[in-house]
């Protein structure tokens with residue numbers, strides 16, 4: 397299928413909320429990992445989201461160019477070309493973009509979509525995240541509201557973050573400042589009040605409930621999904637059932653299945669997945685290098701084995717393993733067989 401259009405993406409999110417499942421949003425940094433996600437989703441008969449972080453995008457542009465915007469465009473163009481060969485819908489999203497890099501990342505990508513629309517072409521991305529969680533809430537929303545207005549004009553969905561996700565992507569350590577890791581109902585109400593002024597717009601909210609980026613053994617992360625429940629109840633009291641947020645779960649690696657399902661039950665429709673698929677990608681490469689070291693290396697004056705060191709040999713294994721991990725993510729999120737695509 398072609399990359400989901402706005403109406404399809406909205407329908408995907410509505411359906412997830414209605415049926416009680418969530419979409420995996422998987423970070424990719426190369427053609428190989430993008431292909432792995434497409435394959436995993438297709439084999440799961442599930443729609444899903446491919447996303448690119450600022451660092452992943454810069455990487456994709458090559459170490460000499462190092463342009464976040466160009467790298468993201470390159471991956472998006474590839475997905476636009478390939479997605480039509482898979483019998484599921486995929487949406488394209490950009491991950492965490494802090495205020496200081498908006499002009500280098502999200503804004504040029506929104507401009508690219510604006511140019512494409514003027515030419516009668518489909519949007520480049522479906523949604524973008526602005527991460528103002530490092531700022532006081534008022535400043536966060538002062539940037540988010542006009543950005544949402546602009547996104548809405550081009551049928552783009554905006555994801556924002558209220559509260560701070562701990563772990564490797566910021567300076568907050570999981571043990572250090574636990575109170576900041578939980579979004580309050582008051583924060584969620586304030587965000588809704590401001591964002592709802594952009595009539596008819598669609599947005600996603602990453603609220604934090606003890607989630608952390610990076611690797612933690614199961615049970616180590618002290619998640620409190622009830623934070624989401626309390627926030628949603630406050631929103632419903634203030635704005636009615638339609639006022640409940642479409643939530644995003646960041647930093648979910650190492651969470652138990654029960655915690656994931658609880659979060660979905662409280663309105664999570666998108667779960668970001670990076671660490672677990674990174675490991676799945678690298679695991680068979682490590683295996684290949686260890687088992688066939690005398691083929692990938694030129695040992696003792698030997699010539700090695702071309703088949704063993706041809707990068708396609710091990711990247712193919714990586715693609716398959718990552719695709720399997722995507723399938724597991726879909727299963728964990730109760731999404732298997734939920735694609736909107738009907739042949």
Ligand SMILES: [Zn+2]
Nearest residue numbers: 561646647668
């Ligand atoms: Zn995140």
